[in-house]
Amino acid sequence: MSDNEKETQVAEETQNTQATAENANDDRKSGRRSQRGEGRRGERRNRREENRGDEMLDRVVTINRVSKTHKGGRTFSFAALVVVGDGNGTVGVGYGKSREVPAAIAKGQLDAKKHLFNVPRVRGTVTHPVTGHDHAGTVMLRPAAPGTGVIAGGAVRAVMECAGITDVLTKSMGSATAVNVVRATVDALKQLEDPEEIAARRGLSVQEVAPDALLRERAAGIAEARKAREEAQAKAAAKDGE
Numbered sequence: 001m002s003d004n005e006k007e008t009q010v011a012e013e014t015q016n017t018q019a020t021a022e023n024a025n026d027d028r029k030s031g032r033r034s035q036r037g038e039g040r041r042g043e044r045r046n047r048r049e050e051n052r053g054d055e056m057l058d059r060v061v062t063i064n065r066v067s068k069t070h071k072g073g074r075t076f077s078f079a080a081l082v083v084v085g086d087g088n089g090t091v092g093v094g095y096g097k098s099r100e101v102p103a104a105i106a107k108g109q110l111d112a113k114k115h116l117f118n119v120p121r122v123r124g125t126v127t128h129p130v131t132g133h134d135h136a137g138t139v140m141l142r143p144a145a146p147g148t149g150v151i152a153g154g155a156v157r158a159v160m161e162c163a164g165i166t167d168v169l170t171k172s173m174g175s176a177t178a179v180n181v182v183r184a185t186v187d188a189l190k191q192l193e194d195p196e197e198i199a200a201r202r203g204l205s206v207q208e209v210a211p212d213a214l215l216r217e218r219a220a221g222i223a224e225a226r227k228a229r230e231e232a233q234a235k236a237a238a239k240d241g242e
Contacts, residue, residue, distance in 0.1 A: 061081040125168055139172050
């Protein structure tokens, strides 16, 4: 083989090697792009699914601006009172502070989710009359007939809506500060009990502890919930059949 032929062969091999390397780099880059895009899209999709699965009602009751005076001057921050609930008997209240309003609300939501508790209900109302106290705030709750609605002020209404109570009579007495009113409402809700709890504590039957009207309303509420659940299942089955 002559020297010219050897040089030509070496040049061709070099060109083929460079082309192969460039194709490999292109494939590697495209793979990275696709993986990066799929990862981001997957993260966003998972985040949306988590948000759908963790749907909670939240109400911002009040936002206060707090100022502090130091040697260097005066600083301002915000305090947010937030109520969080699922609208089906679970509610919590939180308080968050930050130098910006969105951050204060976010902290209040996290604090409220840490203090969730269950509220006994009968057909969308409280089980029995109760009065809650907190510092100078006093809130009274009374059961109401279906269709009455939430007869309450802004602070108490926010707690009732997040707890899923649709019919109730309330009266706020004493302090009108939103924090005291909300915490008094929470104290009243925590005092509510089911008839089974009272009967077990007293060693009696439910019929001996609870009045007949309450038992009838409770039976009607259970029947309505069962009927609604069956209708929802029937609609879902019909939709799947289509």
